[in-house]
Every structure is written in structure tokens, then in C-alpha cells.
Amino acid sequence: MLDLSGVHSAYGPIEVLKDVTLAVREGEIVALIGANGAGKTTTLMAVSAIHKIKAGEILFNGRSIADAAPHEIVRLGISQVPEGRRIFPRMSVEENLEMGAYARNSDLEIRKDLEHVFQLFPILKERRRQLGGTLSGGEQQMLAIGRALMARPKLLLLDEPSLGLAPKIVSQIFSVIKNLNAEGVTILLVEQNAFAALKLAHRAYVLETGRVVLSGEAAGLLTNPQVRKSYLGIN
Amino acid sequence: MSRRFFLTAAWLGALTWPVLGTAAALKLALVVSLIPAALGCWNALRRAAVVPCRGLWAALEAASGRIPPRFQIWGLAAFLCVAPLFLRHQTKYINLATDTLIMVLLALGLNIVLGMAGLFMLGYAAFYAIGAYAFAILSLKFQVPFWGGLVAGAAAAALVGFVVGLPSLRLRGDYLAIVTLGLGETIRYIIKNEEWLTGGTFGCPSRPVFISFGLEPYSRKIGSPRFFGWPAAVESIHYYFLALAMVALSVVAMQRLSNSRIGRAWVALREDETAAQAAGVPTVWAKLSAFTLSAVWAGMAGVLYAAKQKFLAPEIFDFNLSALVLSMVVLGGMGSIPGVVLGAVVLQMIPWFLRDFFPEFQNYRLLIYGGLMVLMMIWRPQGLWPNTRRKIELQEETDAVA
Numbered sequence: 113m114l115d116l117s118g119v120h121s122a123y124g125p126i127e128v129l130k131d132v133t134l135a136v137r138e139g140e141i142v143a144l145i146g147a148n149g150a151g152k153t154t155t156l157m158a159v160s161a162i163h164k165i166k167a168g169e170i171l172f173n174g175r176s177i178a179d180a181a182p183h184e185i186v187r188l189g190i191s192q193v194p195e196g197r198r199i200f201p202r203m204s205v206e207e208n209l210e211m212g213a214y215a216r217n218s219d220l221e222i223r224k225d226l227e228h229v230f231q232l233f234p235i236l237k238e239r240r241r242q243l244g245g246t247l248s249g250g251e252q253q254m255l256a257i258g259r260a261l262m263a264r265p266k267l268l269l270l271d272e273p274s275l276g277l278a279p280k281i282v283s284q285i286f287s288v289i290k291n292l293n294a295e296g297v298t299i300l301l302v303e304q305n306a307f308a309a310l311k312l313a314h315r316a317y318v319l320e321t322g323r324v325v326l327s328g329e330a331a332g333l334l335t336n337p338q339v340r341k342s343y344l345g346i347n
Numbered sequence: 348m349s350r351r352f353f354l355t356a357a358w359l360g361a362l363t364w365p366v367l368g369t370a371a372a373l374k375l376a377l378v379v380s381l382i383p384a385a386l387g388c389w390n391a392l393r394r395a396a397v398v399p400c401r402g403l404w405a406a407l408e409a410a411s412g413r414i415p416p417r418f419q420i421w422g423l424a425a426f427l428c429v430a431p432l433f434l435r436h437q438t439k440y441i442n443l444a445t446d447t448l449i450m451v452l453l454a455l456g457l458n459i460v461l462g463m464a465g466l467f468m469l470g471y472a473a474f475y476a477i478g479a480y481a482f483a484i485l486s487l488k489f490q491v492p493f494w495g496g497l498v499a500g501a502a503a504a505a506l507v508g509f510v511v512g513l514p515s516l517r518l519r520g521d522y523l524a525i526v527t528l529g530l531g532e533t534i535r536y537i538i539k540n541e542e543w544l545t546g547g548t549f550g551c552p553s554r555p556v557f558i559s560f561g562l563e564p565y566s567r568k569i570g571s572p573r574f575f576g577w578p579a580a581v582e583s584i585h586y587y588f589l590a591l592a593m594v595a596l597s598v599v600a601m602q603r604l605s606n607s608r609i610g611r612a613w614v615a616l617r618e619d620e621t622a623a624q625a626a627g628v629p630t631v632w633a634k635l636s637a638f639t640l641s642a643v644w645a646g647m648a649g650v651l652y653a654a655k656q657k658f659l660a661p662e663i664f665d666f667n668l669s670a671l672v673l674s675m676v677v678l679g680g681m682g683s684i685p686g687v688v689l690g691a692v693v694l695q696m697i698p699w700f701l702r703d704f705f706p707e708f709q710n711y712r713l714l715i716y717g718g719l720m721v722l723m724m725i726w727r728p729q730g731l732w733p734n735t736r737r738k739i740e741l742q743e744e745t746d747a748v749a
Contacts (some may be wrong), residue, residue: 162624186627191609198622211615215627216607263627 113138113299114159114190114267119168121158128154129165131320136267141289141299143309143330143334145343146319152302153195155319156269158299160192161185172267187215189266193273193303197256201245205236208244208255212262222262229258232288250281257288267298274305286312306343310334318343356380424595427461431587445655448590449648454675454691455597455684456644459671462682462734463605464637465617468525470531471672474504474642476538476651476664480545483553483659494557497650504646504738505639507534512638516631519620528692531669532705538661548661555654586655593647593686601684604640613637674716678723680730 114136121129128329129151135140144152157163161169161182170178172188180188191212200208209229213222230237233254239247244255253273260268270289274282286308295297303309310330318326318339325338333339360376367375411419415637434440453475460466478500485491485499515526538545545551604610615623624630653659671694679690697716701709708715723730 153740160625162621181629182624183629188626191627192625194622194625198619198625200618200622202618203614207611211611211623211626211628214612214615231503259626 113172114300115169115171115223116155116159117169117171119155119158119165119170120166121154123163128322129158132168132319132322132324133149133323135319136298136300137265138298139293139296140315141293141301141313143306143316144300144319145304145306145309146315148304149321150319151322152319153271156192156194156271156300156302159185159190159269162192162235174241183215186238186263186265189264190264190269191260191265191267192269193197193256193260193271195271196275197249197252199244199247199252199255199259201243201267205243205247205255206240207235209262212259213264215263221264225262225264229261232261232291233258235334250277250285252282253285254288257285261292261297265297267300268289268292270299270301272302272304274303274308282308285290306339307334310339352383353380357438360433382501404450409588427591428588439746441584443699445587445590447692448587448594449652449655450672450675450695451594451688451691452590452597452648452651453645453672454679454687455594455601456641456648457672457678458601458682458687459613459641459644460637461676462680462687463610463615463617465632466610466634466637467520467527468638468641469528469666469673470534470669471527471641472664472668473527473531473534473667474645475649475652475668476534476661477504477507477642478646478648479653479659479664480551481646482650482653483551484544484554486554486654486696487552490554493650493654496555496654497647500650501643501646501655504642504649508639508642509635512635516634516638528669531664531666535664538664545661546659550658550660552658553653553656555657564739582618583653586651590655593651597644598684598688605682605684609633609636615714674720678720678731680733682735683730686730686732686734690730693731 116135117133119129119132120127129294132151132154132155134142134144144155146152158165159177161177161180161184162286165178168178169176172190172342175188177188177190200211203211206226209226210222213225216222230240233251235251236254236258239251245294247255253275257270257273259286273289277285279286282305289299289301290312301309301313310333313330315328316330316333318333326333326336328336334344356376356379359379360372363375364372390406414422453471456474457468457471460468469525481503482496485496486493491499511527511530515523515530518526540546541547542549555594561628571631610622612628615626615628616630616633620630623633672691675690675694676687677690678694679688680686696717698709698712701715702710
């Protein structure tokens with residue numbers, strides 16, 4: 113579904129992605145793990161075309177999307193839940209969700225998806241008139257996921273959904289991710305919390321200073337001694 | 348506290364004594380040392396006045412609350428329509444009111460980029476100038492009538508807005524402000540230097556050919572000009588009504604714009620550009636449309652100004668004007684339509700008020716502006732009439748649900 117090959121990306125003179133090759137197949141949950149500064153967020157920003165790549169190829173369903181504009185990517189069916197949630201603080205919950213459906217036209221379909229999001233996160237329905245900025249961190253994360261879902265994505269990019277949240281909320285959000293995947297949404301998940309990510313994902317890639325250094329079945333990586341030492345803190 | 352002022356006064360007196368001489372230095376020191384006493388009096392006065400003032404304010408609020416908002420608006424509209432008919436021999440007031448309405452148009456236009464889309468623009472006068480000069484040149488050289496000139500002026504400003512916006516909208520925040528500042532100066536210098544087209548520093552007359560609009564200009568047969576049959580000393584009265592109509596239409600248009608799809612996109616852009624991109628908002632297009640639309644309004648205001656004034660001088664369109672319009676939007680409340688209108692009216696009226704009632708303070712106009720802005724930023728940074736629509740809307744909806 114999504115294929116990155118030889119992707120290079122830089123912020124000014126600083127190379128962040130030096131050669132990233134990875135693939136996400138339809139129906140999968142793929143985790144991208146690695147330390148701070150490894151290039152995880154940059155990879156997602158490259159897929160969303162918010163940060164343009166310098167070299168390499170990004171294919172979505174066989175079609176090159178590296179030159180597309182960010183809003184065209186959303187229209188093609190890839191939406192991102194950005195790191196740090198980035199909801200619109202002075203818009204109400206409902207308006208935030210409607211913004212997610214900006215690229216779509218059918219009001220009826222949008223209403224339906226709104227109800228679906230409210231079903232996934234009932235707390236958002238309770239708070240639908242509240243301004244986004246007044247929500248708690250966990251609720252904001254739910255709102256950010258809900259907003260991305262409003263574009264009705266085929267591929268959902270999640271950037272650090274567990275960041276700064278209580279363990280209980282994290283497990284709630286992870287179970288929603290699992291359910292979404294069961295509904296047919298393909299997921300590319302970036303996580304610091306490698307243990308939780310590997311338990312959730314089917315496959316995973318380990319990123320180190322802009323390169324993929326390890327990849328494979330998530331269950332296999334969980335027992336890999338190198339991963340256990342570097343990312344799970346278990347010997 | 349008072350000792351500090353006393354010391355300051357002594358120091359200031361000593362410092363200025365060689366320059367000002369004994370008497371003046373002593374006077375200055377005396378004034379400064381009296382500041383604590385004056386402050387004490389002011390505080391006491393304020394404490395004494397606070398209760399009656401609050402009561403008066405509450406009474407006013409209650410009174411205005413009893414009249415439904417729809418009547419308030421219609422009442423205001425009726426007043427604005429009828430009052431000038433009685434003032435029709437007072438050129439001064441009609442001119443003042445028309446100028447104010449033109450400034451309201453300008454401020455509403457700037458509010459699109461600044462208030463709605465959150466893009467900082469410092470050279471707004473450029474678009475105003477382009478509209479004005481486009482109209483003046485077309486009317487002078489090609490006898491284009493007013494309505495055609497209005498469309499052409501707006502289109503010219505929009506075109507420049509679009510062309511300039513295209514490369515510069517990649518910039519964010521301060522950098523965009525600097526580019527637009529440069530644009531403002533560039534346009535002004537072009538106008539000053541291209542004498543064959545704009546008349547340069549000699550200025551440029553305009554010849555508005557008006558399709559009646561109720562006005563019969565001065566002629567031997569009817570004597571003084573007439574407005575819908577009423578004799579009026581001021582020909583410009585119909586510009587007043589034209590400006591009033593344009594402001595009314597603009598307010599409605601702005602209201603609709605801010606609730607529209609593109610309006611939402613602008614809010615998203617203002618709140619978080621990256622998140623807006625991730626949500627699928629075509630940000631380049633959204634910015635460009637804000638830029639262009641805002642230029643359209645400046646262009647229309649410029650046309651109106653050129654037609655009314657009948658003569659354009661390039662000095663009018665300097666940075667001060669851009670800064671003034673910017674202050675109107677900020678003072679009134681960015682993004683709030685009634686706020687922006689109020690801001691424009693207040694700032695446009697201050698110089699006139701000073702000139703007519705306190706002529707001795709007239710030269711301190713800029714100082715008073717500055718002081719006002721500082722005080723506003725300290726006590727009411729959100730503006731005179733901030734954008735509370737959303738908040739009130741949310742409140743009402745929750746009440747309705749509960």
C-alpha cells in the first residue's frame with residue numbers, strides 16, 4: 113500500500129533521513145520505533161508531504177506521491193495524527209472534527225463519520241461544544257485521532273499517540289487503534305513506547321539516525337536481544 | 348515611593364538647570380515632586396467613582412438589553428441614513444463621516460488577512476493606492492464611469508495582491524510582515540516616480556462620471572446640487588450614502604465569509620498551520636485567497652476615496668496609513684467584525700475630536716494614539732469589542748441542550 117524507497121530528507125544542511133526504505137501492506141499495523149532524533153516524525157511528515165523529501169520515492173498504491181501537495185495526500189486517503197496532537201484550541205470539538213473532513217464534500221457521509229467518531233470516543237460527544245483547548249491531554253489525543261478519521265483515511269499515520277498520557281488512557285487509545293485496524297484502516301504507528309508498539313503491531317521497523325537498521329515481525333523483534341537492550345531496557 | 352519621586356525631581360531639576368534656567372528647572376522639579384500627591388488624589392477619586400460608574404454601566408447595559416438587537420441595528424441604520432440629510436449643508440461633517448466609512452471599509456478588508464487568517468500585513472496602503480490610482484487614471488484618460496472604475500480598481504488591487512502573494516506566502520509571521528512592508532514602500536515610490544502615468548508628486552486628479560444615484564450636480568437651471576430632490580450644499584453627500592451602502596454590504600459579506608468553508612480554513616490556518624495542512628486544508632490556496640480578497644476591499648475603498656476626493660496625492664498612501672489601519676483592527680479586536688468597525692470609527696474620530704474641541708492638543712495626536720495603544724495592550728489586549736461570537740454561540744447551544 114505504502115512504499116518508501118531510498119528516501120532522503122534534510123532540514124537545511126542537516127540530513128535527517130539518510131536512506132529509509134520501508135513498506136506498509138494493506139490491513140497491517142506497522143510500528144516505527146527508534147530513539148529521539150532518529151527520523152520517525154520526519155518520515156511521517158515526508159509521507160504527508162508537509163516536509164518535502166530530497167531524494168527517493170514514495171509510492172501509495174503504486175502511485176508516486178512525493179510531489180503531491182499535503183491536501184492532495186489527505187484526499188488520496190492518508191491522514192496524519194501529528195505529534196503533540198495539534199488540535200485547534202479555539203475551535204469547538206465538533207468544529208475540530210469538521211475540519212478533519214475539509215477535503216470531503218458529502219454532508220451526509222460526514223455526519224455519519226462524525227457519529228462513528230463519537231461512538232469510538234463517547235467523551236468527545238459529551239464535550240462537543242467545548243473548545244478544543246479546554247480538553248485534557250487524553251481527550252485532545254482522542255480528538256486528534258477523531259479529526260484524522262474524519263478524512264476517512266485508508267492509511268492512518270499516528271505520531272506518538274501515547275506522548276504524555278496516563279497509562280490507563282494509553283491502553284484505551286491503543287485498543288481503539290486495534291479496533292480501527294480491525295475495521296480495515298491500515299496503520300503506520302510511530303512510538304517511543306517501543307514495548308507497547310511492538311505488542312500492538314504486526315511488523316516493525318527500527319530507525320537509527322535516519323536509517324532502517326532492523327525490521328521484521330513485531331513478535332520477533334520483541335525477543336530480539338538488540339532491541340530488548342536498546343529500546344525495551346531489558347537484558 | 349514619594350521619597351523616590353522627590354529624589355527624581357531634585358535630580359531632574361539639577362540636570363535641566365543649566366539648559367532651562369533656574370525658574371523653569373524649579374518648576375519642572377516641583378511638578379515631578381507633586382506626582383505622588385496627584386496619584387493619590389487620582390486613586391481616591393477613582394475609588395469614589397467606581398461604584399456609581401459601575402451602576403451607570405449596568406443600567407446602560409440593562410437598557411440596551413431590553414431593546415432587541417434587531418431593532419438596535421435598524422435604529423442605527425435609520426440614524427445613519429437620516430442624520431446626514433439634516434446635516435447636508437455641513438460639508439465638514441459629511442466629509443468626516445464619509446472618510447470614516449472609507450476607513451471602515453479598509454479596516455474590514457485588512458481584517459480578512461489579519462483577523463481571520465492571522466497573516467501579518469504591514470503594507471496594506473499599497474492596495475488602497477492601487478485601487479485609487481487605477482480609478483483616477485481610468486476616469487481621467489478613458490472617461491470610465493464610476494461602476495466600471497470600481498470593478499477595475501478592485502480587480503487591479505486583487506491582481507497585485509495575487510501576484511505579490513504567490514511568492515511571499517511561503518513566508519511565515521514576521522517575514523511576511525517585512526515583505527508586505529517593502530511592497531507598500533515600492534508601490535508608493537512607483538507612484539511618485541512614474542509621472543507620465545500617475546502625475547508623480549504633483550498628484551493625480553480624477554473625474555468621476557456618475558450614473559446619477561439620486562444626485563443632480565450644480566447647474567444653472569436648478570441652482571444648488573440636489574439629492575433626491577433635496578437641495579444639498581454638498582455634492583459629496585451621495586458618496587456618503589455610497590460608502591454607507593458598501594460598508595453595510597461588506598459587513599454582511601464578512602459575516603458570511605467568516606462562517607463559510609474558506610472562513611473555517613482561515614481560522615484553522617491561524618490556529619496551527621501544520622495541523623491545518625495535516626487536516627487537508629490547501630494552505631497555499633487559503634492564504635492566497637485571503638490576500639487577494641483583502642486586496643479587493645482595499646481597492647474598492649481606494650476607488651471610493653479617489654472618486655470622492657477628486658485628487659490624489661502620493662503622500663496619503665504612506666506607511667502611516669498602513670499602520671493606522673492596522674491599529675484600527677488591533678484596537679477594535681482582531682477577527683471581530685463589529686470590533687473592527689468600532690476601532691476604525693474611534694481612531695478616525697480622535698483627530699477630528701481633538702481639532703474641534705481641544706485644538707491645543709492637536710499636535711499631540713500621535714502621542715495620544717501611542718498612549719492609547721499602550722493602555723489597550725495592558726488592559727484589553729483582545730480589543731474593544733473582541734470576537735466573542737463563538738463563545739456566546741457555544742454558551743447558547745449548551746443552554747438549549749440543557
